[in-house]
Amino acid sequence: MPMKHLRLSIIGFGTVGQGFAELLAARRASLRHDFKLEVTLVSVANARHGFIYQEAGLDIPMLLELAASRRPLTEHPGITHWTTSLEGLKATGGDVLAEATATNLRNAEPGMSHIRTALTQGMHVITANKGPAALAAQELFALAQQHGVQLRMESTVMAGTPVLSAIREGMAGAHISAIRGILNGTTNYILSAMVSGRDYSEVLAEAQAQGYAEADPTADVEGYDALAKVLILASLVFGQTLKPDEVYRQGITAITSEQVRKADKNDHWLLH
The missing domain is CATH 3.40.50.720 (NAD(P)-binding Rossmann-like Domain)
Structure with a gap:
Protein backbone atom coordinates (compact mmCIF):
# COMPACT_ATOMS: atom_id res chain seq x y z
CA MET A 1 0.00 0.00 0.00
CA VAL A 157 -19.15 15.35 24.03
CA MET A 158 -17.77 12.54 26.21
CA ALA A 159 -14.15 13.33 25.26
CA GLY A 160 -12.84 10.61 22.95
CA THR A 161 -15.80 8.24 23.31
CA PRO A 162 -17.45 8.09 19.85
CA VAL A 163 -20.98 8.81 21.03
CA LEU A 164 -21.90 11.18 18.19
CA SER A 165 -20.84 8.89 15.35
CA ALA A 166 -22.37 5.91 17.17
CA ILE A 167 -25.72 7.69 17.22
CA ARG A 168 -25.55 9.36 13.80
CA GLU A 169 -24.10 6.37 11.93
CA GLY A 170 -24.20 3.15 13.96
CA MET A 171 -27.75 3.79 15.18
CA ALA A 172 -29.00 5.58 12.07
CA GLY A 173 -32.00 3.25 11.79
CA ALA A 174 -33.03 3.58 15.44
CA HIS A 175 -35.47 6.02 17.00
CA ILE A 176 -33.93 7.64 20.06
CA SER A 177 -36.52 9.03 22.46
CA ALA A 178 -34.27 10.21 25.30
CA ILE A 179 -30.68 10.59 26.44
CA ARG A 180 -29.66 10.38 30.09
CA GLY A 181 -26.18 10.66 31.55
CA ILE A 182 -23.49 12.60 33.37
CA LEU A 183 -22.24 15.41 31.15
CA ASN A 184 -19.41 16.91 33.17
CA GLY A 185 -16.72 14.89 34.93
CA THR A 186 -15.25 17.78 36.93
CA THR A 187 -18.45 18.72 38.73
CA ASN A 188 -19.28 15.12 39.53
CA TYR A 189 -15.80 14.53 40.94
CA ILE A 190 -16.44 17.50 43.24
CA LEU A 191 -19.96 16.44 44.22
CA SER A 192 -18.87 12.85 44.89
CA ALA A 193 -16.05 14.04 47.16
CA MET A 194 -18.45 16.32 49.06
CA VAL A 195 -20.51 13.30 50.16
CA SER A 196 -17.91 12.67 52.88
CA GLY A 197 -18.48 16.16 54.30
CA ARG A 198 -15.70 18.05 52.52
CA ASP A 199 -16.32 21.65 51.47
CA TYR A 200 -16.73 22.72 47.86
CA SER A 201 -13.70 25.05 47.89
CA GLU A 202 -11.43 22.36 49.32
CA VAL A 203 -12.42 19.77 46.73
CA LEU A 204 -12.20 22.29 43.89
CA ALA A 205 -8.62 23.15 44.89
CA GLU A 206 -7.78 19.43 44.95
CA ALA A 207 -9.35 18.92 41.51
CA GLN A 208 -7.34 21.81 40.11
CA ALA A 209 -4.12 20.46 41.63
CA GLN A 210 -4.76 17.04 40.05
CA GLY A 211 -5.66 18.50 36.67
CA TYR A 212 -9.35 17.57 36.75
CA ALA A 213 -10.44 21.22 36.91
CA GLU A 214 -9.16 24.22 34.96
CA ALA A 215 -7.43 27.15 36.65
CA ASP A 216 -10.60 29.07 35.78
CA PRO A 217 -13.30 26.46 36.48
CA THR A 218 -16.27 28.68 35.53
CA ALA A 219 -17.28 26.70 32.43
CA ASP A 220 -17.53 23.52 34.47
CA VAL A 221 -18.85 24.61 37.87
CA GLU A 222 -21.36 27.14 36.52
CA GLY A 223 -22.80 24.62 34.06
CA TYR A 224 -21.71 26.16 30.75
CA ASP A 225 -19.85 23.02 29.65
CA ALA A 226 -22.86 20.81 30.34
CA LEU A 227 -25.10 23.35 28.60
CA ALA A 228 -22.97 23.21 25.45
CA LYS A 229 -23.17 19.42 25.41
CA VAL A 230 -26.95 19.52 25.79
CA LEU A 231 -27.18 21.87 22.80
CA ILE A 232 -24.95 19.59 20.70
CA LEU A 233 -26.92 16.46 21.57
CA ALA A 234 -30.25 18.21 20.99
CA SER A 235 -29.12 19.20 17.52
CA LEU A 236 -27.39 16.03 16.35
CA VAL A 237 -29.62 13.44 18.04
CA PHE A 238 -33.05 15.08 17.95
CA GLY A 239 -32.64 17.62 15.15
CA GLN A 240 -33.52 20.51 17.45
CA THR A 241 -31.41 23.66 17.27
CA LEU A 242 -31.68 25.39 20.62
CA LYS A 243 -30.27 28.65 21.91
CA PRO A 244 -28.33 28.75 25.19
CA ASP A 245 -31.05 30.78 26.93
CA GLU A 246 -33.64 28.13 26.05
CA VAL A 247 -31.97 25.57 28.34
CA TYR A 248 -32.12 25.82 32.13
CA ARG A 249 -28.64 25.98 33.62
CA GLN A 250 -27.59 25.77 37.27
CA GLY A 251 -24.06 25.49 38.57
CA ILE A 252 -22.79 23.73 41.69
CA THR A 253 -21.07 26.65 43.45
CA ALA A 254 -23.97 27.23 45.85
CA ILE A 255 -24.35 23.57 46.83
CA THR A 256 -23.22 22.83 50.38
CA SER A 257 -21.72 19.65 51.77
CA GLU A 258 -24.77 19.40 54.05
CA GLN A 259 -27.07 19.27 51.00
CA VAL A 260 -24.93 16.57 49.41
CA ARG A 261 -24.88 14.48 52.60
CA LYS A 262 -28.66 14.86 53.03
CA ALA A 263 -29.25 13.64 49.49
CA ASP A 264 -26.91 10.70 50.08
CA LYS A 265 -28.71 9.81 53.34
CA ASN A 266 -31.99 9.58 51.42
CA ASP A 267 -30.36 7.39 48.73
CA HIS A 268 -30.32 10.27 46.26
CA TRP A 269 -27.44 11.69 44.26
CA LEU A 270 -26.70 15.19 43.10
CA LEU A 271 -25.43 14.84 39.54
CA HIS A 272 -24.50 17.40 36.92
Missing part, protein backbone atom coordinates in the same frame (compact mmCIF):
# COMPACT_ATOMS: atom_id res chain seq x y z
CA PRO A 2 1.47 3.38 -0.97
CA MET A 3 2.06 5.98 1.72
CA LYS A 4 -0.72 8.56 2.00
CA HIS A 5 0.40 12.12 2.73
CA LEU A 6 -1.76 14.51 4.74
CA ARG A 7 -1.14 18.22 5.33
CA LEU A 8 -2.43 19.29 8.73
CA SER A 9 -3.22 22.71 10.16
CA ILE A 10 -3.82 23.32 13.89
CA ILE A 11 -5.59 26.52 14.88
CA GLY A 12 -5.64 27.05 18.63
CA PHE A 13 -2.35 26.08 20.22
CA GLY A 14 -3.28 25.99 23.90
CA THR A 15 -3.61 22.86 26.02
CA VAL A 16 -5.67 20.92 23.45
CA GLY A 17 -3.69 21.99 20.38
CA GLN A 18 -0.35 21.33 22.01
CA GLY A 19 -1.53 17.99 23.36
CA PHE A 20 -2.64 16.94 19.89
CA ALA A 21 0.70 18.01 18.38
CA GLU A 22 2.57 16.09 21.06
CA LEU A 23 0.54 12.94 20.38
CA LEU A 24 1.09 13.36 16.65
CA ALA A 25 4.85 13.48 17.14
CA ALA A 26 4.80 10.49 19.49
CA ARG A 27 2.65 8.38 17.15
CA ARG A 28 4.34 9.35 13.89
CA ALA A 29 6.16 6.04 13.45
CA SER A 30 3.00 4.08 14.29
CA LEU A 31 0.94 6.07 11.78
CA ARG A 32 3.49 5.31 9.08
CA HIS A 33 3.82 1.62 9.89
CA ASP A 34 0.25 0.69 10.78
CA PHE A 35 -1.76 3.03 8.57
CA LYS A 36 0.69 4.05 5.81
CA LEU A 37 -0.05 7.66 6.73
CA GLU A 38 2.45 10.50 6.73
CA VAL A 39 1.06 13.55 8.57
CA THR A 40 2.90 16.82 8.04
CA LEU A 41 2.03 19.71 10.32
CA VAL A 42 2.30 22.62 7.89
CA SER A 43 0.65 25.39 9.91
CA VAL A 44 -0.14 26.42 13.47
CA ALA A 45 -1.92 29.46 14.82
CA ASN A 46 -2.87 31.08 18.09
CA ALA A 47 -4.48 34.38 19.03
CA ARG A 48 -1.27 35.92 20.34
CA HIS A 49 1.20 35.14 17.57
CA GLY A 50 -0.96 34.74 14.48
CA PHE A 51 -0.59 32.04 11.82
CA ILE A 52 2.71 30.43 10.82
CA TYR A 53 3.24 28.15 7.82
CA GLN A 54 5.99 26.02 6.35
CA GLU A 55 5.28 23.85 3.34
CA ALA A 56 7.94 21.26 4.25
CA GLY A 57 6.51 20.90 7.73
CA LEU A 58 6.96 22.56 11.10
CA ASP A 59 9.21 21.14 13.82
CA ILE A 60 6.77 19.93 16.49
CA PRO A 61 9.26 19.64 19.39
CA MET A 62 10.43 23.18 18.63
CA LEU A 63 6.86 24.48 18.59
CA LEU A 64 6.15 22.82 21.93
CA GLU A 65 9.31 24.29 23.41
CA LEU A 66 8.40 27.77 22.17
CA ALA A 67 4.92 27.44 23.66
CA ALA A 68 6.20 26.09 26.99
CA SER A 69 8.65 28.98 27.34
CA ARG A 70 5.99 31.51 26.25
CA ARG A 71 8.09 32.62 23.32
CA PRO A 72 6.49 33.68 20.01
CA LEU A 73 5.74 30.88 17.57
CA THR A 74 7.18 33.19 14.92
CA GLU A 75 10.67 32.32 16.24
CA HIS A 76 10.36 29.03 14.34
CA PRO A 77 12.84 29.36 11.46
CA GLY A 78 11.81 29.47 7.82
CA ILE A 79 8.15 30.23 8.29
CA THR A 80 5.69 32.49 6.48
CA HIS A 81 3.57 34.55 8.87
CA TRP A 82 0.07 36.01 8.76
CA THR A 83 -1.31 38.28 11.46
CA THR A 84 -4.61 36.43 11.74
CA SER A 85 -5.53 32.75 11.56
CA LEU A 86 -8.23 33.36 8.97
CA GLU A 87 -5.87 35.13 6.57
CA GLY A 88 -3.30 32.36 6.86
CA LEU A 89 -5.86 29.58 6.46
CA LYS A 90 -7.33 31.18 3.34
CA ALA A 91 -3.88 31.62 1.82
CA THR A 92 -2.46 28.17 2.55
CA GLY A 93 -5.27 25.62 2.95
CA GLY A 94 -4.32 22.00 3.63
CA ASP A 95 -5.98 18.61 3.83
CA VAL A 96 -7.22 18.68 7.44
CA LEU A 97 -7.91 21.45 9.94
CA ALA A 98 -7.79 20.68 13.66
CA GLU A 99 -9.76 23.55 15.19
CA ALA A 100 -8.97 23.88 18.89
CA THR A 101 -9.74 27.46 19.86
CA ALA A 102 -11.67 28.25 23.03
CA THR A 103 -15.41 27.63 23.28
CA ASN A 104 -17.61 30.70 22.84
CA LEU A 105 -21.34 30.13 23.32
CA ARG A 106 -22.28 33.69 22.33
CA ASN A 107 -21.44 33.51 18.60
CA ALA A 108 -18.97 30.59 18.37
CA GLU A 109 -16.21 32.80 17.00
CA PRO A 110 -13.46 32.58 15.95
CA GLY A 111 -13.93 28.84 15.61
CA MET A 112 -17.04 29.15 13.44
CA SER A 113 -15.22 31.20 10.78
CA HIS A 114 -12.24 28.85 10.81
CA ILE A 115 -14.44 25.79 10.29
CA ARG A 116 -16.62 27.38 7.60
CA THR A 117 -13.55 28.58 5.70
CA ALA A 118 -11.83 25.20 5.86
CA LEU A 119 -14.91 23.25 4.74
CA THR A 120 -15.54 25.68 1.89
CA GLN A 121 -11.93 25.22 0.76
CA GLY A 122 -12.37 21.45 0.68
CA MET A 123 -10.54 20.65 3.92
CA HIS A 124 -11.67 17.98 6.33
CA VAL A 125 -12.21 19.35 9.84
CA ILE A 126 -11.87 17.87 13.31
CA THR A 127 -12.74 20.04 16.30
CA ALA A 128 -12.89 19.99 20.08
CA ASN A 129 -14.55 23.42 20.08
CA LYS A 130 -18.05 23.19 21.56
CA GLY A 131 -19.16 26.63 20.35
CA PRO A 132 -19.68 25.90 16.62
CA ALA A 133 -21.02 22.44 17.46
CA ALA A 134 -23.54 23.83 19.95
CA LEU A 135 -24.78 26.74 17.84
CA ALA A 136 -24.53 25.47 14.26
CA ALA A 137 -23.86 21.72 14.09
CA GLN A 138 -26.47 20.94 11.44
CA GLU A 139 -25.40 23.86 9.24
CA LEU A 140 -21.75 22.81 9.43
CA PHE A 141 -22.47 19.14 8.65
CA ALA A 142 -24.53 20.27 5.63
CA LEU A 143 -21.65 22.48 4.48
CA ALA A 144 -19.23 19.57 4.81
CA GLN A 145 -21.52 17.34 2.75
CA GLN A 146 -21.89 20.06 0.13
CA HIS A 147 -18.12 20.20 -0.35
CA GLY A 148 -17.52 16.46 -0.10
CA VAL A 149 -15.44 16.52 3.08
CA GLN A 150 -15.67 15.12 6.60
CA LEU A 151 -16.51 17.05 9.77
CA ARG A 152 -15.79 15.32 13.07
CA MET A 153 -16.55 16.75 16.51
CA GLU A 154 -16.52 13.66 18.75
CA SER A 155 -14.41 15.26 21.49
CA THR A 156 -17.04 17.93 22.15
Whole structure:
Protein backbone atom coordinates (compact mmCIF):
# COMPACT_ATOMS: atom_id res chain seq x y z
CA MET A 1 0.00 0.00 0.00
CA PRO A 2 1.47 3.38 -0.97
CA MET A 3 2.06 5.98 1.72
CA LYS A 4 -0.72 8.56 2.00
CA HIS A 5 0.40 12.12 2.73
CA LEU A 6 -1.76 14.51 4.74
CA ARG A 7 -1.14 18.22 5.33
CA LEU A 8 -2.43 19.29 8.73
CA SER A 9 -3.22 22.71 10.16
CA ILE A 10 -3.82 23.32 13.89
CA ILE A 11 -5.59 26.52 14.88
CA GLY A 12 -5.64 27.05 18.63
CA PHE A 13 -2.35 26.08 20.22
CA GLY A 14 -3.28 25.99 23.90
CA THR A 15 -3.61 22.86 26.02
CA VAL A 16 -5.67 20.92 23.45
CA GLY A 17 -3.69 21.99 20.38
CA GLN A 18 -0.35 21.33 22.01
CA GLY A 19 -1.53 17.99 23.36
CA PHE A 20 -2.64 16.94 19.89
CA ALA A 21 0.70 18.01 18.38
CA GLU A 22 2.57 16.09 21.06
CA LEU A 23 0.54 12.94 20.38
CA LEU A 24 1.09 13.36 16.65
CA ALA A 25 4.85 13.48 17.14
CA ALA A 26 4.80 10.49 19.49
CA ARG A 27 2.65 8.38 17.15
CA ARG A 28 4.34 9.35 13.89
CA ALA A 29 6.16 6.04 13.45
CA SER A 30 3.00 4.08 14.29
CA LEU A 31 0.94 6.07 11.78
CA ARG A 32 3.49 5.31 9.08
CA HIS A 33 3.82 1.62 9.89
CA ASP A 34 0.25 0.69 10.78
CA PHE A 35 -1.76 3.03 8.57
CA LYS A 36 0.69 4.05 5.81
CA LEU A 37 -0.05 7.66 6.73
CA GLU A 38 2.45 10.50 6.73
CA VAL A 39 1.06 13.55 8.57
CA THR A 40 2.90 16.82 8.04
CA LEU A 41 2.03 19.71 10.32
CA VAL A 42 2.30 22.62 7.89
CA SER A 43 0.65 25.39 9.91
CA VAL A 44 -0.14 26.42 13.47
CA ALA A 45 -1.92 29.46 14.82
CA ASN A 46 -2.87 31.08 18.09
CA ALA A 47 -4.48 34.38 19.03
CA ARG A 48 -1.27 35.92 20.34
CA HIS A 49 1.20 35.14 17.57
CA GLY A 50 -0.96 34.74 14.48
CA PHE A 51 -0.59 32.04 11.82
CA ILE A 52 2.71 30.43 10.82
CA TYR A 53 3.24 28.15 7.82
CA GLN A 54 5.99 26.02 6.35
CA GLU A 55 5.28 23.85 3.34
CA ALA A 56 7.94 21.26 4.25
CA GLY A 57 6.51 20.90 7.73
CA LEU A 58 6.96 22.56 11.10
CA ASP A 59 9.21 21.14 13.82
CA ILE A 60 6.77 19.93 16.49
CA PRO A 61 9.26 19.64 19.39
CA MET A 62 10.43 23.18 18.63
CA LEU A 63 6.86 24.48 18.59
CA LEU A 64 6.15 22.82 21.93
CA GLU A 65 9.31 24.29 23.41
CA LEU A 66 8.40 27.77 22.17
CA ALA A 67 4.92 27.44 23.66
CA ALA A 68 6.20 26.09 26.99
CA SER A 69 8.65 28.98 27.34
CA ARG A 70 5.99 31.51 26.25
CA ARG A 71 8.09 32.62 23.32
CA PRO A 72 6.49 33.68 20.01
CA LEU A 73 5.74 30.88 17.57
CA THR A 74 7.18 33.19 14.92
CA GLU A 75 10.67 32.32 16.24
CA HIS A 76 10.36 29.03 14.34
CA PRO A 77 12.84 29.36 11.46
CA GLY A 78 11.81 29.47 7.82
CA ILE A 79 8.15 30.23 8.29
CA THR A 80 5.69 32.49 6.48
CA HIS A 81 3.57 34.55 8.87
CA TRP A 82 0.07 36.01 8.76
CA THR A 83 -1.31 38.28 11.46
CA THR A 84 -4.61 36.43 11.74
CA SER A 85 -5.53 32.75 11.56
CA LEU A 86 -8.23 33.36 8.97
CA GLU A 87 -5.87 35.13 6.57
CA GLY A 88 -3.30 32.36 6.86
CA LEU A 89 -5.86 29.58 6.46
CA LYS A 90 -7.33 31.18 3.34
CA ALA A 91 -3.88 31.62 1.82
CA THR A 92 -2.46 28.17 2.55
CA GLY A 93 -5.27 25.62 2.95
CA GLY A 94 -4.32 22.00 3.63
CA ASP A 95 -5.98 18.61 3.83
CA VAL A 96 -7.22 18.68 7.44
CA LEU A 97 -7.91 21.45 9.94
CA ALA A 98 -7.79 20.68 13.66
CA GLU A 99 -9.76 23.55 15.19
CA ALA A 100 -8.97 23.88 18.89
CA THR A 101 -9.74 27.46 19.86
CA ALA A 102 -11.67 28.25 23.03
CA THR A 103 -15.41 27.63 23.28
CA ASN A 104 -17.61 30.70 22.84
CA LEU A 105 -21.34 30.13 23.32
CA ARG A 106 -22.28 33.69 22.33
CA ASN A 107 -21.44 33.51 18.60
CA ALA A 108 -18.97 30.59 18.37
CA GLU A 109 -16.21 32.80 17.00
CA PRO A 110 -13.46 32.58 15.95
CA GLY A 111 -13.93 28.84 15.61
CA MET A 112 -17.04 29.15 13.44
CA SER A 113 -15.22 31.20 10.78
CA HIS A 114 -12.24 28.85 10.81
CA ILE A 115 -14.44 25.79 10.29
CA ARG A 116 -16.62 27.38 7.60
CA THR A 117 -13.55 28.58 5.70
CA ALA A 118 -11.83 25.20 5.86
CA LEU A 119 -14.91 23.25 4.74
CA THR A 120 -15.54 25.68 1.89
CA GLN A 121 -11.93 25.22 0.76
CA GLY A 122 -12.37 21.45 0.68
CA MET A 123 -10.54 20.65 3.92
CA HIS A 124 -11.67 17.98 6.33
CA VAL A 125 -12.21 19.35 9.84
CA ILE A 126 -11.87 17.87 13.31
CA THR A 127 -12.74 20.04 16.30
CA ALA A 128 -12.89 19.99 20.08
CA ASN A 129 -14.55 23.42 20.08
CA LYS A 130 -18.05 23.19 21.56
CA GLY A 131 -19.16 26.63 20.35
CA PRO A 132 -19.68 25.90 16.62
CA ALA A 133 -21.02 22.44 17.46
CA ALA A 134 -23.54 23.83 19.95
CA LEU A 135 -24.78 26.74 17.84
CA ALA A 136 -24.53 25.47 14.26
CA ALA A 137 -23.86 21.72 14.09
CA GLN A 138 -26.47 20.94 11.44
CA GLU A 139 -25.40 23.86 9.24
CA LEU A 140 -21.75 22.81 9.43
CA PHE A 141 -22.47 19.14 8.65
CA ALA A 142 -24.53 20.27 5.63
CA LEU A 143 -21.65 22.48 4.48
CA ALA A 144 -19.23 19.57 4.81
CA GLN A 145 -21.52 17.34 2.75
CA GLN A 146 -21.89 20.06 0.13
CA HIS A 147 -18.12 20.20 -0.35
CA GLY A 148 -17.52 16.46 -0.10
CA VAL A 149 -15.44 16.52 3.08
CA GLN A 150 -15.67 15.12 6.60
CA LEU A 151 -16.51 17.05 9.77
CA ARG A 152 -15.79 15.32 13.07
CA MET A 153 -16.55 16.75 16.51
CA GLU A 154 -16.52 13.66 18.75
CA SER A 155 -14.41 15.26 21.49
CA THR A 156 -17.04 17.93 22.15
CA VAL A 157 -19.15 15.35 24.03
CA MET A 158 -17.77 12.54 26.21
CA ALA A 159 -14.15 13.33 25.26
CA GLY A 160 -12.84 10.61 22.95
CA THR A 161 -15.80 8.24 23.31
CA PRO A 162 -17.45 8.09 19.85
CA VAL A 163 -20.98 8.81 21.03
CA LEU A 164 -21.90 11.18 18.19
CA SER A 165 -20.84 8.89 15.35
CA ALA A 166 -22.37 5.91 17.17
CA ILE A 167 -25.72 7.69 17.22
CA ARG A 168 -25.55 9.36 13.80
CA GLU A 169 -24.10 6.37 11.93
CA GLY A 170 -24.20 3.15 13.96
CA MET A 171 -27.75 3.79 15.18
CA ALA A 172 -29.00 5.58 12.07
CA GLY A 173 -32.00 3.25 11.79
CA ALA A 174 -33.03 3.58 15.44
CA HIS A 175 -35.47 6.02 17.00
CA ILE A 176 -33.93 7.64 20.06
CA SER A 177 -36.52 9.03 22.46
CA ALA A 178 -34.27 10.21 25.30
CA ILE A 179 -30.68 10.59 26.44
CA ARG A 180 -29.66 10.38 30.09
CA GLY A 181 -26.18 10.66 31.55
CA ILE A 182 -23.49 12.60 33.37
CA LEU A 183 -22.24 15.41 31.15
CA ASN A 184 -19.41 16.91 33.17
CA GLY A 185 -16.72 14.89 34.93
CA THR A 186 -15.25 17.78 36.93
CA THR A 187 -18.45 18.72 38.73
CA ASN A 188 -19.28 15.12 39.53
CA TYR A 189 -15.80 14.53 40.94
CA ILE A 190 -16.44 17.50 43.24
CA LEU A 191 -19.96 16.44 44.22
CA SER A 192 -18.87 12.85 44.89
CA ALA A 193 -16.05 14.04 47.16
CA MET A 194 -18.45 16.32 49.06
CA VAL A 195 -20.51 13.30 50.16
CA SER A 196 -17.91 12.67 52.88
CA GLY A 197 -18.48 16.16 54.30
CA ARG A 198 -15.70 18.05 52.52
CA ASP A 199 -16.32 21.65 51.47
CA TYR A 200 -16.73 22.72 47.86
CA SER A 201 -13.70 25.05 47.89
CA GLU A 202 -11.43 22.36 49.32
CA VAL A 203 -12.42 19.77 46.73
CA LEU A 204 -12.20 22.29 43.89
CA ALA A 205 -8.62 23.15 44.89
CA GLU A 206 -7.78 19.43 44.95
CA ALA A 207 -9.35 18.92 41.51
CA GLN A 208 -7.34 21.81 40.11
CA ALA A 209 -4.12 20.46 41.63
CA GLN A 210 -4.76 17.04 40.05
CA GLY A 211 -5.66 18.50 36.67
CA TYR A 212 -9.35 17.57 36.75
CA ALA A 213 -10.44 21.22 36.91
CA GLU A 214 -9.16 24.22 34.96
CA ALA A 215 -7.43 27.15 36.65
CA ASP A 216 -10.60 29.07 35.78
CA PRO A 217 -13.30 26.46 36.48
CA THR A 218 -16.27 28.68 35.53
CA ALA A 219 -17.28 26.70 32.43
CA ASP A 220 -17.53 23.52 34.47
CA VAL A 221 -18.85 24.61 37.87
CA GLU A 222 -21.36 27.14 36.52
CA GLY A 223 -22.80 24.62 34.06
CA TYR A 224 -21.71 26.16 30.75
CA ASP A 225 -19.85 23.02 29.65
CA ALA A 226 -22.86 20.81 30.34
CA LEU A 227 -25.10 23.35 28.60
CA ALA A 228 -22.97 23.21 25.45
CA LYS A 229 -23.17 19.42 25.41
CA VAL A 230 -26.95 19.52 25.79
CA LEU A 231 -27.18 21.87 22.80
CA ILE A 232 -24.95 19.59 20.70
CA LEU A 233 -26.92 16.46 21.57
CA ALA A 234 -30.25 18.21 20.99
CA SER A 235 -29.12 19.20 17.52
CA LEU A 236 -27.39 16.03 16.35
CA VAL A 237 -29.62 13.44 18.04
CA PHE A 238 -33.05 15.08 17.95
CA GLY A 239 -32.64 17.62 15.15
CA GLN A 240 -33.52 20.51 17.45
CA THR A 241 -31.41 23.66 17.27
CA LEU A 242 -31.68 25.39 20.62
CA LYS A 243 -30.27 28.65 21.91
CA PRO A 244 -28.33 28.75 25.19
CA ASP A 245 -31.05 30.78 26.93
CA GLU A 246 -33.64 28.13 26.05
CA VAL A 247 -31.97 25.57 28.34
CA TYR A 248 -32.12 25.82 32.13
CA ARG A 249 -28.64 25.98 33.62
CA GLN A 250 -27.59 25.77 37.27
CA GLY A 251 -24.06 25.49 38.57
CA ILE A 252 -22.79 23.73 41.69
CA THR A 253 -21.07 26.65 43.45
CA ALA A 254 -23.97 27.23 45.85
CA ILE A 255 -24.35 23.57 46.83
CA THR A 256 -23.22 22.83 50.38
CA SER A 257 -21.72 19.65 51.77
CA GLU A 258 -24.77 19.40 54.05
CA GLN A 259 -27.07 19.27 51.00
CA VAL A 260 -24.93 16.57 49.41
CA ARG A 261 -24.88 14.48 52.60
CA LYS A 262 -28.66 14.86 53.03
CA ALA A 263 -29.25 13.64 49.49
CA ASP A 264 -26.91 10.70 50.08
CA LYS A 265 -28.71 9.81 53.34
CA ASN A 266 -31.99 9.58 51.42
CA ASP A 267 -30.36 7.39 48.73
CA HIS A 268 -30.32 10.27 46.26
CA TRP A 269 -27.44 11.69 44.26
CA LEU A 270 -26.70 15.19 43.10
CA LEU A 271 -25.43 14.84 39.54
CA HIS A 272 -24.50 17.40 36.92
